[in-house]
Amino acid sequence: xxxxxxxxxxxxxxxRGFTRRxxxxxxxxxxxxxxxxxxxxxxxxxxxxxxxGMFDIPPDAVRISSNENPMxxxxxxxxxxxxIIQKGGYYGWKEPFxxxxxxxxVEGVKKEYVMPFAGSSDPLHRAVMAFCSPTxxxxxxxxxxxxxxxxxxxxxxxxxxxxxxxxxxxxxxxxVKADPNAGVIYICNPNNPTGTTTPKSDIExxxxxxxxxxxxxxxxAYIHISREWENRNSDLVAADKEIMILRxxxxxxxxxxxxxxxAMARPDxxxxxxxxxVGFTPVTGMxxxxxxxxxxxxxxxxRKIIRDIREDVFSFLDKHNFSYIASDSNCxxxxxxxxxxxxxxxxxxxxxxxxxxWPIWPxxxxxxxxxxxxxxxxxxxxxxxxx
Amino acid sequence: xxxxxxxxxxxxxxxRGFTRRxxxxxxxxxxxxxxxxxxxxxxxxxxxxxxxGMFDIPPDAVRISSNENPMxxxxxxxxxxxxIIQKGGYYGWKEPFxxxxxxxxVEGVKKEYVMPFAGSSDPLHRAVMAFCSPTxxxxxxxxxxxxxxxxxxxxxxxxxxxxxxxxxxxxxxxxVKADPNAGVIYICNPNNPTGTTTPKSDIExxxxxxxxxxxxxxxxAYIHISREWENRNSDLVAADKEIMILRxxxxxxxxxxxxxxxAMARPDxxxxxxxxxVGFTPVTGMxxxxxxxxxxxxxxxxRKIIRDIREDVFSFLDKHNFSYIASDSNCxxxxxxxxxxxxxxxxxxxxxxxxxxWPIWPxxxxxxxxxxxxxxxxxxxxxxxxx
Numbered sequence: 198x199x200x201x202x203x204x205x206x207x208x209x210x211x212x213r214g215f216t217r218r219x220x221x222x223x224x225x226x227x228x229x230x231x232x233x234x235x236x237x238x239x240x241x242x243x244x245x246x247x248x249x250g251m252f253d254i255p256p257d258a259v260r261i262s263s264n265e266n267p268m269x270x271x272x273x274x275x276x277x278x279x280x281i282i283q284k285g286g287y288y289g290w291k292e293p294f295x296x297x298x299x300x301x302x303v304e305g306v307k308k309e310y311v312m313p314f315a316g317s318s319d320p321l322h323r324a325v326m327a328f329c330s331p332t333x334x335x336x337x338x339x340x341x342x343x344x345x346x347x348x349x350x351x352x353x354x355x356x357x358x359x360x361x362x363x364x365x366x367x368x369x370x371x372x373v374k375a376d377p378n379a380g381v382i383y384i385c386n387p388n389n390p391t392g393t394t395t396p397k398s399d400i401e402x403x404x405x406x407x408x409x410x411x412x413x414x415x416x417x418a419y420i421h422i423s424r425e426w427e428n429r430n431s432d433l434v435a436a437d438k439e440i441m442i443l444r445x446x447x448x449x450x451x452x453x454x455x456x457x458x459x460a461m462a463r464p465d466x467x468x469x470x471x472x473x474x475v476g477f478t479p480v481t482g483m484x485x486x487x488x489x490x491x492x493x494x495x496x497x498x499x500r501k502i503i504r505d506i507r508e509d510v511f512s513f514l515d516k517h518n519f520s521y522i523a524s525d526s527n528c529x530x531x532x533x534x535x536x537x538x539x540x541x542x543x544x545x546x547x548x549x550x551x552x553x554x555w556p557i558w559p560x561x562x563x564x565x566x567x568x569x570x571x572x573x574x575x576x577x578x579x580x581x582x583x584x
Numbered sequence: 585x586x587x588x589x590x591x592x593x594x595x596x597x598x599x600r601g602f603t604r605r606x607x608x609x610x611x612x613x614x615x616x617x618x619x620x621x622x623x624x625x626x627x628x629x630x631x632x633x634x635x636x637g638m639f640d641i642p643p644d645a646v647r648i649s650s651n652e653n654p655m656x657x658x659x660x661x662x663x664x665x666x667x668i669i670q671k672g673g674y675y676g677w678k679e680p681f682x683x684x685x686x687x688x689x690v691e692g693v694k695k696e697y698v699m700p701f702a703g704s705s706d707p708l709h710r711a712v713m714a715f716c717s718p719t720x721x722x723x724x725x726x727x728x729x730x731x732x733x734x735x736x737x738x739x740x741x742x743x744x745x746x747x748x749x750x751x752x753x754x755x756x757x758x759x760v761k762a763d764p765n766a767g768v769i770y771i772c773n774p775n776n777p778t779g780t781t782t783p784k785s786d787i788e789x790x791x792x793x794x795x796x797x798x799x800x801x802x803x804x805a806y807i808h809i810s811r812e813w814e815n816r817n818s819d820l821v822a823a824d825k826e827i828m829i830l831r832x833x834x835x836x837x838x839x840x841x842x843x844x845x846x847a848m849a850r851p852d853x854x855x856x857x858x859x860x861x862v863g864f865t866p867v868t869g870m871x872x873x874x875x876x877x878x879x880x881x882x883x884x885x886x887r888k889i890i891r892d893i894r895e896d897v898f899s900f901l902d903k904h905n906f907s908y909i910a911s912d913s914n915c916x917x918x919x920x921x922x923x924x925x926x927x928x929x930x931x932x933x934x935x936x937x938x939x940x941x942w943p944i945w946p947x948x949x950x951x952x953x954x955x956x957x958x959x960x961x962x963x964x965x966x967x968x969x970x971x
Contacts, residue, residue, distance in 0.1 A: 260674065263674075263675060265673055265674045265675060266673040267673055267674075268673055269669075269670045269671060269672050269673035270669065270670070270672050270673070275669050275670060278669050278868070279666055279669065281841070282656075282657065282662050282665050282666065282842070282868075283656045283657070283662060284656060284841070285656050285657050285838065285839050285840070285841045285842040285872075286652055286653040286654055286655055286656035286657070286838035286839070286840055286841070287647065287650075287652045287654075287840060287841055288650060288652060288834075288840045288841050289840075289841035292841075315702060315843070315864060315866065316862075316864055318862040318864060319861070319862050319864070321862075322861065322862050344862075348859075351859040447675075451672065451673035452672050452673070453672070453673055453674060453675045453676075454668070454671070454672040454673070454674055454675050454676035454679075454866065454867035454868075455669070455672040455866055455867065455868060456702070456864055456865075456866040472735075472738040474706070474709065474861055475703075475705040475706050475708075475709050475731075477702060477703055477705060477706070477843055478843075479702065479841065479842055479843040479866040479868060479869060480841035480842065481665070481669075481841075481842060481866060481868045482866060485672075
């Protein structure tokens with residue numbers, strides 16, 4: 198079942214359930230590339246170990262590892278989901294259309310520019326399958342969200358990792374120049390794991406200067422949490438640019454386990470995603486997502502809740518002179534002054550499950566904003582572990 | 585959003601929203617094969633028409649078109665889903681494992697031989713992507729469930745359609761002989777659309793005689809509804825044969841819109857499915873499916889309910905001397921003595937939405953077992969339309 202976990206979770210499990218040596222082995226398998234499946238026989242054989250690792254997590258542990266939202270779905274979304282369960286014997290024709298309608302109105306894009314999915318990982322994977330190939334590379338930031346790179350490796354596409362600028366913004370100039378035959382330039386905004394944002398002007402510059410035929414894949418999974426929400430890039434979709442925007446209901450909307458997301462792009466671009474998978478979305482996720490989009494003050498309210506918690510954590514880190522990267526999202530990177538996996542293990546002993554690290558910054562650990570009480574426990578554990 | 589509909593529904597919509605001419609055109613697109621996406625620009629441009637077709641269905645229409653189950657999820661499943669919604673902010677690590685555990689116990693296969701999915705269409709699509717190719721064909725029955733053939737065409741694999749035997753059983757001898765390089769031999773048991781079953785001895789014969797390296801893909805979506813449930817083929821999976829069984833919670837379990845299904849096979853076969861998609865399952869579907877599997881008398885109870893309704897409909901047809909194919913599932917084929925699409929239109933005017941037809945039997949229409957009251961309305965409308 199390893200493959201059934203979110204990439205967020207896979208890395209977490211590897212970190213915990215595996216020794217560092219076996220982790221390295223899996224990483225090798227993951228990067229062996231091309232015709233190999235992501236996880237091979239050896240990886241499968243070790244699933245029992247992972248499962249143990251997973252279920253050994255104490256039930257009272259704080260889970261700030263996978264950029265999840267402890268608030269869960271908003272009341273309107275929860276109500277809509279409760280109300281549809283008994284009708285779940287039918288496939289549900291109208292529910293995806295109703296989500297599309299709601300998104301179309303809020304985002305100012307035509308309905309045929311919106312395609313609903315059961316989350317945003319599916320369209321991300323499909324976009325790589327459809328637009329990359331052994332001769333068309335996948336260009337991403339480093340550090341950046343890894344999932345698209347995995348899909349690219351599977352089909353034998355080169356993965357080009359372009360380091361973030363010193364201010365942790367995507368280096369769009371270098372990304373655009375990286376490969377004249379790029380299939381996809383992938384920008385996660387705000388970036389996972391840094392929570393830093395790339396200005397709209399940079400996105401526009403990339404669109405104007407990228408090679409023709411290269412898709413700009415803009416992952417706005419965390420955009421609702423950021424100040425950049427007001428500068429979100431749906432207008433570039435409406436203007437028929439060669440851009441595809443991914444959105445998920447897993448983050449601000451608190452529906453990670455319930456599954457809803459979407460892709461926005463010109464119909465001819467969206468259409469390329471179609472044959473790479475099947476077109477199912479759970480009716481629960483669809484009605485919950487539509488209700489969430491229609492809930493007028495949900496985005497600013499939850500953004501403020503998350504920002505307040507984040508600012509409190511940053512004040513704490515400042516006060517104790519810890520180094521971190523200022524984030525405008527629900528996660529941030531903190532310098533733990535040792536291999537991040539050792540830190541994660543020590544935090545786990547304090548019943549705090551933190552996020553993973555990236556090879557380019559091995560001493561930085563990713564921390565998700567949990568609830569206020571989660572973060573109080575984080576602070577306490579952090580002081581002990583860093584002492 | 586055409587692609588987001590179940591193949592069952594796509595065909596229904598085409599039938600209603602499109603003229604016969606445009607239906608033919610889409611069929612041409614669908615069979616144009618190889619590198620084309622399933623639905624091209626022309627198809628997308630006509631979505632507005634489809635949407636109209638869909639929403640024009642009167643709310644009180646009887647829906648016996650897509651092999652859905654009006655009973656919806658069982659109470660234990662509904663409870664489990666209600667209980668998890670508020671925790672939906674988390675991805676849900678344990679829920680897929682708990683489904684696997686439950687299935688493993690009921691089916692007598694090891695846990696690593698079970699892989700959960702959000703329905704069975706996803707593993708069906710992936711199995712074709714993984715095991716077929718331009719040199720490895722897809723062998724299926726005619727009539728048979730079309731979805732796998734669509735996936736095969738997309739990747740340029742030849743689709744070989746082998747007519748059912750005169751008793752409407754799969755012609756396993758002809759299927760096995762059809763291509764020494766077959767990638768997949770697909771058997772839907774009970775078959776969609778006929779509801780007829782293929783004896784276990786034939787499945788075993790196919791396994792013993794098929795070319796080595798060819799996957800026998802056994803779609804048991806409807807098996808719970810059939811007498812063959814007692815002869816289901818999980819033991820062949822447990823015995824490490826080159827077989828993959830697909831199951832869904834969309835039929836007897838009444839969870840079509842809620843999304844849960846699984847594939848059972850040797851881990852090395854399951855593993856090949858992995859990189860062809862992402863590994864997400866809604867927590868709602870997973871907990872509902874696990875509760876359904878654990879519900880002791882659900883399968884025989886619902887099988888009897890469906891059988892009683894079916895026998896009543898067959899008595900009605902016998903009494904009025906109509907021809908139909910005796911089915912052991914929740915759908916059957918009836919001879920409507922004219923092009924089936926004309927019949928469907930006439931039934932729609934009576935507010936009864938019936939299923940589609942297959943080119944090999946153009947005068948047969950597929951009817952799903954709805955509720956008792958649905959089928960009373962069907963009978964009334966049928967007499968009028970056939971008069």
